[in-house]
Amino acid sequence: MQRNPAVWFWAAVPLVLLALLIMAIVRLQPGDTLRPAAMPPVERLTISRASLGADGIRLAVLNDGPDPVTIAQVTVDDAYWAFTSTTGPTLRHLAGTTIHVPYPWVEGEAHLVKVLTSTGATFEHEIAVAVETPRLTAAQLGSFAVVGLYVGVLPVALGLCWFPVLARLGRGGLDVLLAVTIGLLGFLLIDAVQEGLDGASQLAESYQGVALFAGAAAAAYMGLETTGQWLRRARARRSGGATGSGAVLALLIAIGIGLHNFGEGLAIGAAFALGEAALGTLLIVGFTLHNTTEGLAILSPIAKERPSIRFLAQLGLIGGAPTIAGAWLGGFVYSPVAAVFCLGLGAGAIAQVVHQLSRQISREPSARFASAPVMLGLLGGFAVMYGTGMLVG
Amino acid sequence: MPNLSRRSLLKLAGLGAAAGTAAVAGTRVSGQAARSYDASAHAAHAMGPVGRVSTETFDPSVFMRSWNFGHLPEEERGRFYRETLRPDGTRLREYQLVAADREIEIAPGIFFPAWTFNGQVPGPTLRATEGDRVRVTFVNAGSHPHTIHFHGWHPPEMDGSLPEHQVQPGGSFVYEFDADPFGMHLYHCHAVPLKRHMHKGLYGAFIVDPKTPRPPADELVMVMNAFDTNFDAENEVYAVNTVAHHFMSEPIRVNVGALVRMYVVNVTEFDLVNSLHLHGMFFDVFRTGTSLATTERTDTVMLCQGERAVLETRFRYPGKFMFHAHQSEFAELGWMGMFEAVEARRAT
Numbered sequence: 001m002q003r004n005p006a007v008w009f010w011a012a013v014p015l016v017l018l019a020l021l022i023m024a025i026v027r028l029q030p031g032d033t034l035r036p037a038a039m040p041p042v043e044r045l046t047i048s049r050a051s052l053g054a055d056g057i058r059l060a061v062l063n064d065g066p067d068p069v070t071i072a073q074v075t076v077d078d079a080y081w082a083f084t085s086t087t088g089p090t091l092r093h094l095a096g097t098t099i100h101v102p103y104p105w106v107e108g109e110a111h112l113v114k115v116l117t118s119t120g121a122t123f124e125h126e127i128a129v130a131v132e133t134p135r136l137t138a139a140q141l142g143s144f145a146v147v148g149l150y151v152g153v154l155p156v157a158l159g160l161c162w163f164p165v166l167a168r169l170g171r172g173g174l175d176v177l178l179a180v181t182i183g184l185l186g187f188l189l190i191d192a193v194q195e196g197l198d199g200a201s202q203l204a205e206s207y208q209g210v211a212l213f214a215g216a217a218a219a220a221y222m223g224l225e226t227t228g229q230w231l232r233r234a235r236a237r238r239s240g241g242a243t244g245s246g247a248v249l250a251l252l253i254a255i256g257i258g259l260h261n262f263g264e265g266l267a268i269g270a271a272f273a274l275g276e277a278a279l280g281t282l283l284i285v286g287f288t289l290h291n292t293t294e295g296l297a298i299l300s301p302i303a304k305e306r307p308s309i310r311f312l313a314q315l316g317l318i319g320g321a322p323t324i325a326g327a328w329l330g331g332f333v334y335s336p337v338a339a340v341f342c343l344g345l346g347a348g349a350i351a352q353v354v355h356q357l358s359r360q361i362s363r364e365p366s367a368r369f370a371s372a373p374v375m376l377g378l379l380g381g382f383a384v385m386y387g388t389g390m391l392v393g
Numbered sequence: 394m395p396n397l398s399r400r401s402l403l404k405l406a407g408l409g410a411a412a413g414t415a416a417v418a419g420t421r422v423s424g425q426a427a428r429s430y431d432a433s434a435h436a437a438h439a440m441g442p443v444g445r446v447s448t449e450t451f452d453p454s455v456f457m458r459s460w461n462f463g464h465l466p467e468e469e470r471g472r473f474y475r476e477t478l479r480p481d482g483t484r485l486r487e488y489q490l491v492a493a494d495r496e497i498e499i500a501p502g503i504f505f506p507a508w509t510f511n512g513q514v515p516g517p518t519l520r521a522t523e524g525d526r527v528r529v530t531f532v533n534a535g536s537h538p539h540t541i542h543f544h545g546w547h548p549p550e551m552d553g554s555l556p557e558h559q560v561q562p563g564g565s566f567v568y569e570f571d572a573d574p575f576g577m578h579l580y581h582c583h584a585v586p587l588k589r590h591m592h593k594g595l596y597g598a599f600i601v602d603p604k605t606p607r608p609p610a611d612e613l614v615m616v617m618n619a620f621d622t623n624f625d626a627e628n629e630v631y632a633v634n635t636v637a638h639h640f641m642s643e644p645i646r647v648n649v650g651a652l653v654r655m656y657v658v659n660v661t662e663f664d665l666v667n668s669l670h671l672h673g674m675f676f677d678v679f680r681t682g683t684s685l686a687t688t689e690r691t692d693t694v695m696l697c698q699g700e701r702a703v704l705e706t707r708f709r710y711p712g713k714f715m716f717h718a719h720q721s722e723f724a725e726l727g728w729m730g731m732f733e734a735v736e737a738r739r740a741t
Binding site: 040052054056070072073074075078079080081082083089101102103104105106107116117118119120121122 | 430439440441442443500501502503504505506620622623629630637638722725726727
């Protein structure tokens with residue numbers, strides 16, 4: 001059939017007609033009959049980021065409305081202030097600009113920036129706590145890396161140190177451990193979904209935050225599923241199909257947790273960049289406790305195997321190190337769109353891992369969770385995360 | 394701004410401030426704590442809007458010194474204003490006021506869909522002498538019912554306030570009454586909803602001079618007004634005579650030692666009071682201008698919505714003097730300007 005040129009012709013006909021239809025719509029503007037002449041333009045500006053420096057405030061502004069918007073004035077804390085813009089005053093649909101306001105902001109205090117358009121419409125951005133936006137220097141990179149190390153890498157590594165204990169568990173104990181892990185991850189899943197949807201609701205409408213989040217989650221889920229299949233087949237080929245499914249699952253869990261921690265790093269980095277974070281000891285302790293359990297989750301599928309120290313270290317790095325990368329990205333080039341996307345990836349990855357883990361419990365699928373120890377394990381895992389989560393928030 | 398939900402607990406303000414900065418040696422991400430805005434490098438001249446409003450259709454400086462359409466060429470003036478001497482020495486003063494929708498520029502680049510008298514906000518200043526007969530032909534060329542409500546003595550059918558007083562679009566009405574008492578008054582649309590009809594721009598000054606004139610002076614009309622550009626019942630732009638910061642770049646020129654008389658009215662909506670503060674000197678206040686005896690000598694006068702005052706002063710020193718609302722917020726949103734006093738000899 002593919003060789004028949006007529007098929008190609010008929011496939012192209014609707015496309016050509018569609019092109020003609022769009023040309024007709026653009027020319028005839030049938031929508032104008034529904035929109036009276038006096039109707040003001042639809043104006044929508046999104047201020048996605050405010051950066052503070054020694055020379056004042058810089059605002060990243062995006063026009064995500066359908067009509068062009070002309071920026072007329074800028075007020076900070078209800079005072080008109082001089083400003084310059086990197087482009088002309090008029091922004092077309094999806095055009096962005098950076099506005100510089102030489103405003104004497106006050107460290108540690110709040111400011112409200114308002115952009116007024118030519119029609120007098122106002123778009124606001126609150127700077128909750130004014131602190132200088134970190135600049136990309138070796139010292140700053142180092143600082144973010146240290147924070148990432150504390151809250152991501154070290155706790156996961158600590159969790160992995162439980163391996164000798166886990167190796168001595170019987171079958172029943174292992175099921176409980178798996179249940180605990182599922183409980184832990186279930187909590188992280190809820191967390192990722194909540195943060196992702198929160199972030200999605202703040203995005204410019206054109207980015208369709210919820211769809212972006214869901215799409216990223218689905219992509220991560222299917223990506224991990226495919227990767228898992230591929231790894232399992234590769235391992236089976238190498239070792240003649242003997243062992244290794246636990247190792248693959250552990251790797252997948254590490255990847256999933258890594259993606260989640262990447263999102264966590266983004267949030268932490270952004271919080272510093274936006275002046276929302278005052279990193280206290282208790283907070284570090286909270287994240288450390290919280291993330292130690294993630295190491296446990298990585299271990300559970302390989303408790304009965306004999307992984308090398310090197311493999312364990314690799315798993316720890318895969319799970320924990322993305323926190324550092326996330327913190328860098330969040331701190332220096334924070335993009336709310338990227339954040340929602342990454343949180344989506346994390347959520348999808350965790351969902352896939354939860355699915356994989358639940359298949360590891362040594363029972364009939366129908367009665368998988370129907371035992372008191374397993375149920376207590378599920379609740380226990382969730383409760384641990386909930387409890388340590390309270391330290392963070 | 395990303396909502397960090399759980400993590401924004403990071404805000405843990407108490408912890409943050411105290412433990413936070415000091416905690417976790419080596420992880421001080423906020424860098425050198427003292428780094429902040431470099432005030433020395435940037436002068437305060439960054440304050441104020443960017444650009445200038447075109448004065449082609451409305452010039453607040455011209456408005457300030459004109460009444461009874463005196464700014465128009467004689468021929469054109471006759472279309473809106475006519476005065477006829479009456480046997481008893483008083484005058485019949487006939488005005489034509491037309492309500493019309495018009496977009497006006499109130500701050501550089503910001504356009505407001507105003508309702509105007511004669512295409513301008515504030516409407517033209519009307520000025521009569523106590524005992525004169527005032528006859529105002531009002532034509533409603535706008536898109537909504539409007540009225541004119543004058544402050545001063547008048548019979549109820551001339552009040553322009555009740556539903557039956559509303560002049561429909563395309564309609565007209567003649568308001569007629571004696572100018573009484575002398576003082577600084579105002580006129581404004583009284584159609585409902587009142588707030589909207591006021592803040593859209595339908596108001597103006599109505600000055601009634603005493604039979605024995607006040608001493609000659611350099612006279613200035615100041616209408617304190619404001620605009621709610623996004624219709625959220627809060628003003629985005631404040632001014633005296635409509636254009637934000639106009640008198641910052643166009644100072645009011647006066648002569649040192651000469652008597653300066655300001656006719657001030659507050660028609661700001663949404664904010665309960667407005668005020669006028671003049672730097673470097675004091676002025677005499679004649680509340681509502683209904684007495685020739687001053688009641689108060691001050692440098693800051695507060696006026697409620699619709700309240701008026703006549704202010705008199707003489708500039709003692711040459712140079713620039715700021716005047717503004719002493720509500721700092723109003724001042725920084727446009728209600729701020731300058732006087733420039735010059736020695737009379739040198740002023741040409």
